[in-house]
Amino acid sequence: MIVVGCISGTSVDGIDVAVAELDGAADGRLLLRPLGAHTHSWSPATREALLALLPPATTTAAEVCRLDVVAGREIAEAVASAIDDFAGGSADLVVSHGQTVHHWVDGTTAHGGLQLGQPAAIVERTGLPVVSDVRSRDIAAGGQGAPLAGTLDLLLLRGLSRAGALLNLGGIANVSVASPSGVAAFDTGPANCLIDAAVSAATSGTQRYDADGRLAAAGTIDAQLLERLLAEPYYALPAPKSTGRELFTTDYLASYECDVELADLVATLTELTAVTVADALRPYGVTDVYGSGGGVRNPVLMDRLAIHLAPARLTTSDALGLPVDDKEGYLMALIGYLTWHGIPGVLTGPDGRALTGAATPRVLGRISPGDKPLRLPEPGVTPRSLRVVD
Numbered sequence: 001m002i003v004v005g006c007i008s009g010t011s012v013d014g015i016d017v018a019v020a021e022l023d024g025a026a027d028g029r030l031l032l033r034p035l036g037a038h039t040h041s042w043s044p045a046t047r048e049a050l051l052a053l054l055p056p057a058t059t060t061a062a063e064v065c066r067l068d069v070v071a072g073r074e075i076a077e078a079v080a081s082a083i084d085d086f087a088g089g090s091a092d093l094v095v096s097h098g099q100t101v102h103h104w105v106d107g108t109t110a111h112g113g114l115q116l117g118q119p120a121a122i123v124e125r126t127g128l129p130v131v132s133d134v135r136s137r138d139i140a141a142g143g144q145g146a147p148l149a150g151t152l153d154l155l156l157l158r159g160l161s162r163a164g165a166l167l168n169l170g171g172i173a174n175v176s177v178a179s180p181s182g183v184a185a186f187d188t189g190p191a192n193c194l195i196d197a198a199v200s201a202a203t204s205g206t207q208r209y210d211a212d213g214r215l216a217a218a219g220t221i222d223a224q225l226l227e228r229l230l231a232e233p234y235y236a237l238p239a240p241k242s243t244g245r246e247l248f249t250t251d252y253l254a255s256y257e258c259d260v261e262l263a264d265l266v267a268t269l270t271e272l273t274a275v276t277v278a279d280a281l282r283p284y285g286v287t288d289v290y291g292s293g294g295g296v297r298n299p300v301l302m303d304r305l306a307i308h309l310a311p312a313r314l315t316t317s318d319a320l321g322l323p324v325d326d327k328e329g330y331l332m333a334l335i336g337y338l339t340w341h342g343i344p345g346v347l348t349g350p351d352g353r354a355l356t357g358a359a360t361p362r363v364l365g366r367i368s369p370g371d372k373p374l375r376l377p378e379p380g381v382t383p384r385s386l387r388v389v390d
C-alpha cells in the first residue's frame with residue numbers, strides 16, 4: 001500500500017513528508033520502497049506562533065485551537081502536494097504526527113504529550129484516512145511515547161544483519177542501538193535546539209541556526225561552561241527516557257549565566273551535543289553510527305562527534321538506504337502502516353517490555369476515516385526486519 005508519512009520535529013523548521021510503498025510478507029519481512037520526500041516550510045506566521053507556544057511561554061486555549069486548525073491546513077497542503085509529486089495523485093493512507101507543543105515528562109516517567117495539526121483538515125483535503133496522535137497509547141501503557149525511531153531503525157539494522165546505532169540530530173538527539181551489549185532507543189539530550197536558541201537570541205531571530213557550523217568553527221570551547229552544562233541530571237538517567245523543549249527551553253541557558261561570546265557559546269553547545277551523544281552510546285560498544293536529521297549538515301558537529309565516538313565510525317543513514325532528511329517521514333509512514341494492520345508500533349525490548357518502557361508494545365494512534373467507509377485489512381504479521389528496496 002502507498003502511505004504518506006509526515007512530521008514536524010522539535011526544531012519547528014518545516015513539515016517533512018515522505019511517500020512510501022510498504023509491503024509485508026507473511027514471514028515477517030517488510031519491504032519499504034521510498035517514492036519521494038520533501039520538506040514543506042511552515043508559513044513564517046505559523047512557525048512564529050508555534051514557537052511562541054513552547055515553554056516557558058504561556059498561552060490560551062483560543063490560541064491552541066487556532067494553531068491546531070492552521071497547522072492542520074498547512075500539513076494538509078504539504079501532504080496533498082507530496083501525493084501529486086511522488087504518488088501520481090493517489091495514495092492509501094496518511095500518517096500525520098503533527099507538531100509537538102508539549103511533551104510532559106517527569107524524570108523517566110512520561111505522562112502525556114500534545115501534537116497540533118488537526119487530522120480532519122488532512123482528511124478534508126485528501127479524502128484519505130489519517131492516522132494521528134501516534135504517541136499517546138504508548139504513554140498510556142507506561143512508555144515514553146518517544147523516540148519512535150527505534151522501530152524503523154532497528155528493523156532496518158536487522159534487515160541488513162548489522163549491529164550499530166542510528167542517531168537522529170534534530171532539535172533533540174535520539175539514538176537506536178543494536179549491539180551485543182544491548183538494544184535500546186532513547187533521547188540523549190539536545191542536538192540542535194540549544195544551538196538554535198543561542199543563535200536566534202543573539203541575532204534577534206535574523207539567524208536561526210549555526211549555518212554550516214561557521215560560528216562553532218570560529219569559537220573556542222569554554223571548558224568550565226561545558227562542565228557545568230554536563231551536570232544536567234537528564235544525561236545520567238537510565239534508558240528508556242525522553243526529553244524535549246520543556247527542559248531545553250529557549251531560556252535554559254539563561255540560568256547558567258554564561259557570559260561568553262556567541263561563537264564560544266555555540267562551540268561549547270556543539271561540543272555538549274557531541275559529548276552527550278558519545279557518552280550515551282559508549283556503554284553499547286557500537287562500531288558504526290549512522291547519523292540523520294539537520295545536524296548532519298553541521299560539519300563541526302559531525303567532526304566533534306566523530307572524534308568522541310571513535311573508534312566507532314560515523315557515517316549517515318544514506319549508507320542504509322534512507323536519506324538523512326527523509327528518515328523521520330518514512331518512520332511515520334511505517335508507524336501508520338503498522339497501525340493499519342493492527343500491529344504494535346514499538347518493538348519488544350530484551351526484558352519483554354516495549355523499547356519505550358511500555359508494559360508491552362501497543363498498536364499506536366487514532367484513525368480518522370476518509371471519504372470511503374473505513375475498512376481495515378486482516379491483522380498483519382509483526383515484522384522481524386525491514387528492507388529498503390528501489
Ligand SMILES: Nc1ncnc2c1ncn2[C@@H]1O[C@H](COP(=O)(O)OP(=O)(O)O)[C@@H](O)[C@H]1O
Pocket residue numbers: 008009010011012013014169170171172192193195196208209210211212213292293294295297298299328
Ligand atoms: N546547513 C546546516 N548547518 C548547520 N545546522 C543545520 C544545517 N541545516 C540544518 N541544520 C540544523 O538542523 C535543524 C533541523 O533539523 P531537523 O532534522 O529538521 O530537526 P527536527 O526533526 O527537530 O525538525 C535546524 O534547526 C538546524 O539547527
Ligand SMILES: [Mg+2]
Pocket residue numbers: 008009010011012013014016170
Ligand atoms: Mg525539521
